[in-house]
Amino acid sequence: DAGITQSPRHKVTETGTPVTLRCHQTENHRYMYWYRQDPGHGLRLIHYSYGVKDTDKGEVSDGYSVSRSKTEDFLLTLESATSSQTSVYFCAIRGQGWSDTQYFGPGTRLTVL
Amino acid sequence: DAKTTQPNSMESNEEEPVHLPCNHSTISGTDYIHWYRQLPSQGPEYVIHGLTSNVNNRMASLAIAEDRKSSTLILHRATLRDAAVYYCILNGSARQLTFGSGTQLTVLP
Numbered sequence: 001d002a003g004i005t006q007s008p009r010h011k012v013t014e015t016g017t018p019v020t021l022r023c024h025q026t027e028n029h030r031y032m033y034w035y036r037q038d039p040g041h042g043l044r045l046i047h048y049s050y051g052v053k054d055t056d057k058g059e060v061s062d063g064y065s066v067s068r069s070k071t072e073d074f075l076l077t078l079e080s081a082t083s084s085q086t087s088v089y090f091c092a093i094r095g096q097g098w099s100d101t102q103y104f105g106p107g108t109r110l111t112v113l
Numbered sequence: 114d115a116k117t118t119q120p121n122s123m124e125s126n127e128e129e130p131v132h133l134p135c136n137h138s139t140i141s142g143t144d145y146i147h148w149y150r151q152l153p154s155q156g157p158e159y160v161i162h163g164l165t166s167n168v169n170n171r172m173a174s175l176a177i178a179e180d181r182k183s184s185t186l187i188l189h190r191a192t193l194r195d196a197a198v199y200y201c202i203l204n205g206s207a208r209q210l211t212f213g214s215g216t217q218l219t220v221l222p
Contacts, residue, residue, distance in 0.1 A: 035212075042200065042212030043157065058209075090156050100145060100204040104156035 003027045004105040006091050012111045019078040021108050023091030025071075031094035032074040033058075033102065034066060036087040043090060049074055081112045117201045122217040125191045133186040133216055135201030140181050145204050148175065148186045150197040151215070157200065160186065196220045 003026035013019050023032060031050055035043040035058075045058030047066040055066050063085060067075045078085055091105040118136040125131040137146065148160040161168055161175045163184070168175040174187040188195055200215040 040214075042214050044212075045209060048209075059211075092156075100208050100210065101147065101159055101162055102157075102210055103159060107156050 004091060004093060004103060006089075006105040006108050008108060009106065010109045012113065013081055014113050015082055016080050019081050019110065019112075021076045021089055021091075021110070023074045023076070023105060025074075025093050027093065028071055029093040029095070030071075032068065033092040033094070034064075034074065034076045035090045035092065036060065036085075037090060037107075038087050046076065046089075078110075081110075083112050086110060086112045116211075117203060117213055119199075119201050119213065119216045121214070122219065124219045124221060125188075126221050127193060128190050131188040131191045131195070131218065131220075133188075133199050133201075133218065134183065135185070136183045137201070137203055138182045140203055146175065146177060146181075146184050147200075147202045147204065147210060148173070149200045149202065149210075149212075150195075151200070152194075152197045157212075160199070191218075191220045193220050193222060 005024045007022045033048040034046040036046055037043050044060045046060055046064050047055055047058055049055045049068040052068055052071055065077045089108045092102040095101045145162050145164050147162040149157040150160050151157045161170055161173050163175045163177050176185045196219055198215040198217050200212050202210045204210060
């Protein structure tokens with residue numbers, strides 16, 4: 001158990017509204033990640049963080065922003081949600097060492113109507 | 114970044130060993146080979162990883178070819194709870210994990 005929680009676990013919202021998803025870790029890990037998973041695709045990296053206030057873009061970052069004001073929390077914001085952002089969102093942390101092993105949260109299912 | 118190739122699906126009988134193959138012919142010398150699995154409606158779960166030598170843990174074994182161009186995840190005795198999508202991933206030069214579509218393992222009772 002890597003001590004990762006995500007909130008909310010489920011959310012339904014309307015097109016054009018802002019949405020913020022939260023990832024919280026209790027293990028003080030430096031690296032945190034946000035992925036999305038859609039049918040027919042594996043997980044795709046949205047953004048990641050390598051420290052407080054240090055973030056970078058992943059493969060599918062358009063339409064998303066992130067913030068990390070403290071080590072334990074990594075927030076993913078959809079400024080104006082679109083139906084194409086309907087997906088399951090997973091947060092992950094990277095464990096210690098050079099192997100880059102990641103540990104995942106339980107996911108947030110977001111539906112944009 | 115180097116890519117991996119896995120069969121789309123495999124079947125196994127319960128309580129029998131399962132060998133899940135992965136090809137990674139363009140692997141670089143510093144790439145770790147990772148295996149994750151994803152059970153229905155859950156996040157991916159770390160299974161095992163290795164660099165050059167075969168590895169064992171409580172969940173599985175990882176057999177890595179001598180030239181490192183392929184590897185095999187071995188579940189010694191499949192159970193119904195092992196039915197999942199199994200991903201073989203290399204961490205790559207950017208030290209990120211890029212997930213492919215994986216192998217859907219079905220375990221038959």
